Amino acid sequence: MEPAEYQPYPPELHDYVDGRMSAEAERDFERRLERDASLKRQADALRSALQLLHELPVAEPRPGFDERVIGRIRETDLADRARKQIAGAPVPLWKHAVQIGVGAAAAALVFAMIGMPGLFSDSDADPTSGTGGEGVAFVSITEDDLLPALADHVARFESLRRNVAHIKVADENLQRELVSLELRHSDLMRRNVWLAGQVAELPPAQRTGYADFIENLDVALRNMEGEINGSFSERRPVNLASVNGALAAVRVPDGRVGGYRLNAPTATESDVTRIVAETTDDVVLFAELRKADYGHDHAGVIRAADLYLESFGQGRFKDHVNAMAIAAHLRMAEPELAAKRFMQRFGDYDEDLQPGQLALVKGLMSDSEFAQLEQARIELRR
Amino acid sequence: MDRFERYLEKFRGPIYTYVFRLVRDDSTAEDICQETFVRLYKELDRIRDETASAWLYRVARNLVTDYVRKKKPVTFTVLRGRARDDDDEQPALQFEHPGRGPVKTTTNNELRELIDETLAAMSPKFRDVIELVDVQRLTHDEAAQVLECSVKTVSARLARAREFFTNRLARFVDQGNEDGEIGASG
Numbered sequence: 001m002e003p004a005e006y007q008p009y010p011p012e013l014h015d016y017v018d019g020r021m022s023a024e025a026e027r028d029f030e031r032r033l034e035r036d037a038s039l040k041r042q043a044d045a046l047r048s049a050l051q052l053l054h055e056l057p058v059a060e061p062r063p064g065f066d067e068r069v070i071g072r073i074r075e076t077d078l079a080d081r082a083r084k085q086i087a088g089a090p091v092p093l094w095k096h097a098v099q100i101g102v103g104a105a106a107a108a109l110v111f112a113m114i115g116m117p118g119l120f121s122d123s124d125a126d127p128t129s130g131t132g133g134e135g136v137a138f139v140s141i142t143e144d145d146l147l148p149a150l151a152d153h154v155a156r157f158e159s160l161r162r163n164v165a166h167i168k169v170a171d172e173n174l175q176r177e178l179v180s181l182e183l184r185h186s187d188l189m190r191r192n193v194w195l196a197g198q199v200a201e202l203p204p205a206q207r208t209g210y211a212d213f214i215e216n217l218d219v220a221l222r223n224m225e226g227e228i229n230g231s232f233s234e235r236r237p238v239n240l241a242s243v244n245g246a247l248a249a250v251r252v253p254d255g256r257v258g259g260y261r262l263n264a265p266t267a268t269e270s271d272v273t274r275i276v277a278e279t280t281d282d283v284v285l286f287a288e289l290r291k292a293d294y295g296h297d298h299a300g301v302i303r304a305a306d307l308y309l310e311s312f313g314q315g316r317f318k319d320h321v322n323a324m325a326i327a328a329h330l331r332m333a334e335p336e337l338a339a340k341r342f343m344q345r346f347g348d349y350d351e352d353l354q355p356g357q358l359a360l361v362k363g364l365m366s367d368s369e370f371a372q373l374e375q376a377r378i379e380l381r382r
Numbered sequence: 383m384d385r386f387e388r389y390l391e392k393f394r395g396p397i398y399t400y401v402f403r404l405v406r407d408d409s410t411a412e413d414i415c416q417e418t419f420v421r422l423y424k425e426l427d428r429i430r431d432e433t434a435s436a437w438l439y440r441v442a443r444n445l446v447t448d449y450v451r452k453k454k455p456v457t458f459t460v461l462r463g464r465a466r467d468d469d470d471e472q473p474a475l476q477f478e479h480p481g482r483g484p485v486k487t488t489t490n491n492e493l494r495e496l497i498d499e500t501l502a503a504m505s506p507k508f509r510d511v512i513e514l515v516d517v518q519r520l521t522h523d524e525a526a527q528v529l530e531c532s533v534k535t536v537s538a539r540l541a542r543a544r545e546f547f548t549n550r551l552a553r554f555v556d557q558g559n560e561d562g563e564i565g566a567s568g
Contacts, residue, residue, distance in 0.1 A: 008545070014541045014544065020522075052493070053512070053516040058395040066390055073423050076420060
């Protein structure tokens, strides 16, 4: 049958099969059906067709769907709370001296909280797992929720502690500038305030170790901030013995936080290149390297180190920059490259090194990282 | 039982099925379905029980639309025939061509495939309404809320979509227009 010959269904047929007619209209229509065989066939065909559609199976998502939804609700709830709390966090004193991207800091923290792909690559950080078995209407924070943020926090603290311990310059203004940039780029004060609020909501059994860490860190950071401000107003060097002593007294929580491997996508090459092109100040480029390190951007650390060495080959931070690039290679699981860099920049054997170089390299990484480096150096020499 | 859990229990399967039928990809369907329920959770205090179903389908459909707009459009066969539809022409949504659905194995796979092919051959605005009313069993009022159009428009589109469907499946249904093709092209 061609389209032109097609007999359309009367509109009321659909109302009839849907039961959308009044009782009186339905009786009238049924009388029409009895009289009109063609209409009756159309009604039967339509009913049969609808039956096929009604019987299409209902699919179910794969098992664990409810738990995954609840996990996602927890993530969004926590991220919302993080945004609110960061927005309400007190402004550190040194913000008045140096512009800080508050939005970027907030965004970075939210990423840390929700485990953005690429930032936290450990499979344990999968936000869709292990969140079942709890009520869905009430979202409370757990240790698991905080582990990525805590791991980020500990890594930032360790980086700050190690790098401040290796600030050794005679010029008091440069010394103050270097201590300030560590405090500023670590963003630890703001994050510590936020984490204190989150940790306070943990069950008591999970809270203690983290609370002690945050409280001690708060003391150390405030001491550091006080020293920076005091040295500026009193025109004296920062008392590094006091700063380092307070940082050394901070005990990092044991256990689960260490299970996270922190790795962030690298910044665009053009950003760092532009900074190099626009500056003749080695401190600016050194600060870029420190920012990359605090952001767990290990490839960015290496790139900034290479740019530093290209621009300021014999600059005053060259050993520090090389040591950081070596640590970055290790954190990217590239021990051979770390060892090659070490041997090219410092020498094949320990006796080739200048005084203080080995202590600097060792001081900027963990014991296990240093052991990896030593092993890689041995293998490379063979 | 918590209100959100009740909704999750009641609508998990239907919403997933609806979304899957539009995107034809397990992981995309799951992702959109999860996001739909997350949004429900956030808006729960503002949603009345009597409108929850339409709300969920509307959110899911909007998320599918966003997803599809980010992907390269595919062509579809335009439903034509009698010019009886009185609603305005709207920009058509370009849904994915169907592949194999999450349907159970039946003794009549050919029929199941023909049903899917027939629905996929419709212009999305007709397919939308038949999916919502005759597959998902929403009322005309609910479908109008989901599609943000009038009930009259729903009824008009539904009539055309059903006739197209019935005639395409003529050999499987007992009807008088066995030869009746109302103009599916391609």
